[in-house]
Amino acid sequence: MSAQYLDLAVAPADTAFGLMADFEADSHPKKVSLIAGAYRNQNGDPWVLPSVKEAKKRISDATHEYLGIAGSPGFVKQAKELVFGPLTAYLQENAASIQTVSGTGANHVAATFLAKHLRPSQVFIPSPTWINHKSIWQMAGVPIVEYPYYSPSTKEVDMAGMLQSLEQAKLNDVVILQACAHNPTGVDFSKVQWEQVAELVQRKKLFIVFDSAYQGFATGDVDGDAWAVRYFTEAVLASESHPGLCVAQSFSKNFGLYGERVGALHLFVPRSLSAQGARSELMLISRAEYSNPPRYGASIVETVLGDQDLRSQWKADLDTMSSRIHHMRNLLRKKLEEETQRDWSNVEKQIGMFSYTGLTAAQVSRLREEYHVYLLPSGRMSVCGLNESNIDYVANAIGEVFRNA
Numbered sequence: 196m197s198a199q200y201l202d203l204a205v206a207p208a209d210t211a212f213g214l215m216a217d218f219e220a221d222s223h224p225k226k227v228s229l230i231a232g233a234y235r236n237q238n239g240d241p242w243v244l245p246s247v248k249e250a251k252k253r254i255s256d257a258t259h260e261y262l263g264i265a266g267s268p269g270f271v272k273q274a275k276e277l278v279f280g281p282l283t284a285y286l287q288e289n290a291a292s293i294q295t296v297s298g299t300g301a302n303h304v305a306a307t308f309l310a311k312h313l314r315p316s317q318v319f320i321p322s323p324t325w326i327n328h329k330s331i332w333q334m335a336g337v338p339i340v341e342y343p344y345y346s347p348s349t350k351e352v353d354m355a356g357m358l359q360s361l362e363q364a365k366l367n368d369v370v371i372l373q374a375c376a377h378n379p380t381g382v383d384f385s386k387v388q389w390e391q392v393a394e395l396v397q398r399k400k401l402f403i404v405f406d407s408a409y410q411g412f413a414t415g416d417v418d419g420d421a422w423a424v425r426y427f428t429e430a431v432l433a434s435e436s437h438p439g440l441c442v443a444q445s446f447s448k449n450f451g452l453y454g455e456r457v458g459a460l461h462l463f464v465p466r467s468l469s470a471q472g473a474r475s476e477l478m479l480i481s482r483a484e485y486s487n488p489p490r491y492g493a494s495i496v497e498t499v500l501g502d503q504d505l506r507s508q509w510k511a512d513l514d515t516m517s518s519r520i521h522h523m524r525n526l527l528r529k530k531l532e533e534e535t536q537r538d539w540s541n542v543e544k545q546i547g548m549f550s551y552t553g554l555t556a557a558q559v560s561r562l563r564e565e566y567h568v569y570l571l572p573s574g575r576m577s578v579c580g581l582n583e584s585n586i587d588y589v590a591n592a593i594g595e596v597f598r599n600a
């Protein structure tokens with residue numbers, strides 16, 4: 196018997212989950228967690244969206260039977276319409292959609308499928324990006340190139356660096372783009388910048404994987420947050436020779452259904468092809484990996500999106516979450532400027548759950564050790580962890596770290 200597996204070195208713990216465990220073990224009364232990518236209300240508690248609460252009542256006697264391999268057809272239809280809006284009518288023959296195990300599962304099925312069938316020579320992922328992009332594509336065995344995405348000096352997208360890097364891509368290479376509310380920086384492309392990226396992608400015939408984890412959560416505007424995905428999809432559909440595109444869609448944040456694992460993958464093949472074969476292959480992958488996706492969370496989303504009143508309530512819920520985050524950004528900026536006499540406008544300008552604060556790893560350590568304020572070592576702050584009760588403490592702690600450098 197080979198005992199090689201017994202010699203495996205212990206892999207480093209996941210940074211975010213490791214820090215969350217440290218936070219739980221910390222008994223300091225003023226501790227503040229700005230780690231997790233999960234919404235918290237003004238009391239610092241997890242929030243069940245009122246639209247979700249009502250949908251749960253309506254499906255209380257739902258069945259517990261297996262879903263099909265591709266998931267609930269009603270959910271998949273709603274998910275597709277949500278992301279593609281008016282374009283959905285044009286996406287029939289050449290679109291393959293399946294329900295997935297949340298956004299992570301959608302990214303993973305996409306990587307597995309593309310590694311096998313598109314066979315890119317490399318995948319381009321943003322630097323920095325959601326930590327799992329790298330792990331997922333490493334597992335798929337595709338060489339990874341990190342393209343510059345964020346410039347610490349300008350605190351904006353590094354457009355020149357990105358375009359220069361993508362110019363090196365070859366036909367059918369894959370590019371990962373986050374649709375909105377970029378994790379971890381909170382910095383998105385402007386429409387003009389999206390157009391520049393689209394021009395390059397079309398010219399070089401690159402395959403885009405859109406990671407859409409924050410639609411509606413980013414700004415409260417469901418259609419506005421899907422602008423880039425729709426713009427690229429329209430361009431791909433108009434082209435005879437483009438390799439295609441896919442969208443990995445998550446419902447964790449915009450429905451607050453983190454633990455229910457609700458997601459979908461939408462894959463477009465070129466206009467001249469049918470997507471039936473691709474769809475059957477996606478189903479083969481899903482069947483081998485998890486057999487069929489979870490039913491409960493998808494039923495909640497399907498119920499909310501399929502009912503006018505619940506959908507309106509959901510939009511109001513999105514507004515509640517995005518407005519609270521925006522308000523916290525605004526307050527934090529003011530307080531940090533008072534504390535440090537520096538410009539913190541980037542904190543207010545950034546979008547979505549996260550702020551790339553620019554704090555160094557050493558400053559982040561001091562915040563944790565001396566003030567029990569927890570951020571990721573990259574300086575990424577989950578703005579959702581702030582509220583009226585702890586924002587003064589956090590701003591003051593950051594101020595102290597600057598004053599006593």
Ligand code: PLP
Pocket residue numbers: 232296297298299300325373378406407408444445446447453457458
């Ligand atoms: N993609 C991005 C950019 C994310 O930030 C996240 C979660 O933080 C995900 C995908 C996946 O989330 P989930 O698997 O919960 O849908």
